[in-house]
Amino acid sequence: MSESPDKSQGSASSQGAQPQLQKRLGILNATSINMSNMIGIGPFITVPLILATLGGPQALLSWFVGAILAIADGLVVAELGAAMPGSGGSYVFLRDSFGRLRWGKLMAWMFIWQFLFSGTLEIASGTIGMTQYLSFLWVDLGKHPWGMKLMAAGVAGLVMFALYRKIHDVAKLMLVLWITTLVTTGWVIITGLVKMNTQLAFDFPPGAFELNWAFLIGLGNGTVLVFYNYLGYYQVCYLGGEVKKPERTIPYAVILSILAVTVIDFLLSFSFISVVPWREMVQEGTMAYRAVASVFMGKVYGDWGAIAITILVLFTSFASVFALMLGYSRIPYAAAQDGAFFRWFGTLHPKGEFPHRSLLLIGGLCIIASLFDLGDIIAGLMVARILVQFVGQIIGLMIVRRYRPEVRLPFKMWLYPVPAILALVGWLYVFSSPAFQPGGWKYMLYAFGTIISGVVAYFILAWKKGDWPFVAGPDAPQA
Numbered sequence: 001m002s003e004s005p006d007k008s009q010g011s012a013s014s015q016g017a018q019p020q021l022q023k024r025l026g027i028l029n030a031t032s033i034n035m036s037n038m039i040g041i042g043p044f045i046t047v048p049l050i051l052a053t054l055g056g057p058q059a060l061l062s063w064f065v066g067a068i069l070a071i072a073d074g075l076v077v078a079e080l081g082a083a084m085p086g087s088g089g090s091y092v093f094l095r096d097s098f099g100r101l102r103w104g105k106l107m108a109w110m111f112i113w114q115f116l117f118s119g120t121l122e123i124a125s126g127t128i129g130m131t132q133y134l135s136f137l138w139v140d141l142g143k144h145p146w147g148m149k150l151m152a153a154g155v156a157g158l159v160m161f162a163l164y165r166k167i168h169d170v171a172k173l174m175l176v177l178w179i180t181t182l183v184t185t186g187w188v189i190i191t192g193l194v195k196m197n198t199q200l201a202f203d204f205p206p207g208a209f210e211l212n213w214a215f216l217i218g219l220g221n222g223t224v225l226v227f228y229n230y231l232g233y234y235q236v237c238y239l240g241g242e243v244k245k246p247e248r249t250i251p252y253a254v255i256l257s258i259l260a261v262t263v264i265d266f267l268l269s270f271s272f273i274s275v276v277p278w279r280e281m282v283q284e285g286t287m288a289y290r291a292v293a294s295v296f297m298g299k300v301y302g303d304w305g306a307i308a309i310t311i312l313v314l315f316t317s318f319a320s321v322f323a324l325m326l327g328y329s330r331i332p333y334a335a336a337q338d339g340a341f342f343r344w345f346g347t348l349h350p351k352g353e354f355p356h357r358s359l360l361l362i363g364g365l366c367i368i369a370s371l372f373d374l375g376d377i378i379a380g381l382m383v384a385r386i387l388v389q390f391v392g393q394i395i396g397l398m399i400v401r402r403y404r405p406e407v408r409l410p411f412k413m414w415l416y417p418v419p420a421i422l423a424l425v426g427w428l429y430v431f432s433s434p435a436f437q438p439g440g441w442k443y444m445l446y447a448f449g450t451i452i453s454g455v456v457a458y459f460i461l462a463w464k465k466g467d468w469p470f471v472a473g474p475d476a477p478q479a
Helices: 007-014 027-039 042-054 057-083 090-098 103-137 139-143 145-162 167-194 213-230 246-275 292-301 303-328 330-337 356-369 374-403 418-436 441-465
Strands: none
Touching: 027 042, 027 167, 027 213, 027 246, 027 303, 042 057, 042 103, 042 213, 042 246, 042 292, 042 303, 042 374, 057 090, 057 213, 057 246, 057 374, 057 418, 090 103, 090 330, 090 374, 103 139, 103 145, 103 292, 103 303, 103 330, 103 356, 103 374, 103 441, 139 145, 145 303, 145 356, 167 246, 167 292, 167 303, 213 246, 213 374, 213 418, 246 292, 292 303, 303 330, 303 356, 330 356, 374 418, 374 441, 418 441
């Protein structure tokens, strides 16, 4: 936390002396940013992990459980994003729905705090996945674990450098990366449908669909991994200050990206198991486990196909990391502008008109996060953000609906409150599932540890600064 932004700076900005964020992102740009973020490296590295949760193709049911949860939560995000557009996304939602001067201060701080522990891990998962596929082309790289870690960190630095420019140039580049993503996934899906081996695709183990406690826990753990692939349907909300007609663009981009990615990712997964035996994919250390798309194309087309898809996956992964760092770099900027983060990060580049200092912060943290293991990163980033971001947003929307009639809602979810309640139950189910797997306690410890430390840090800084709750604010809803 820091003191409020300097008043003279705000005055100068209102007179046009300071650079301003430009509203240049339409529905196509917004959807492409979301989808590039959502697809990326995810299905190319997590399908073997998903299959392992239930030990067979029945684990692909997790895609549909995840889709239901994503659509329900997407409606929450769409309603909040249309009502409260602005750079920062979830930060703005939590701050404004809980009340800027009281509980909203704590929730906004907690979002920034958990974001530093989860958002940068999410970006790093993409850079690490890229190095796994790069090891298919550069075999010796896979023999040196620390070489792969340093390579992943180097990728994070490259993306940060690529983003150091105007948003208009970034939007154009994102369209190119998005088209490449569609070409890559389309090639895999068409190949899988044409070369399908139904005996492999429907090779279910005995008792595959027996509904018991083990099945429910496995399905929950599978959904944790699946939802990692859905993360990003809210990405455009972080760029809300740069979106044209946000009351229309944001809901369209959120819902369209979820529906499109559900179809694409399920068909990708089904294509993989139609050509590559799932039992081979779930064996750790095999190339099918580490780079399933490369093995998939190698079985169909030979070496040239394997090399070609590897290159395309690397490019697609770069698009995802690019979109993530683009959106997440706006969060510390928005918080600093609001006085809830260090003011030094709340300035724009004088010529490029983008939050350059915030970008450097996120890029630097991603470089560090790229040095950790992929499995721990995925599980850790999921549990670290659920309670504060996703559950917090749902409660925030309910507060707005009940206690904030002055807030204009240009888009309202259908059948409210059913989707919100469904999303709330789903998130709690996903959050608790890792606790029942071997070693799952460490993810729970990570989640609650970040929350408790964040609350303690907030109250220490608020006490030193004389902020709420040590000085009461008047605008919190009396819920």
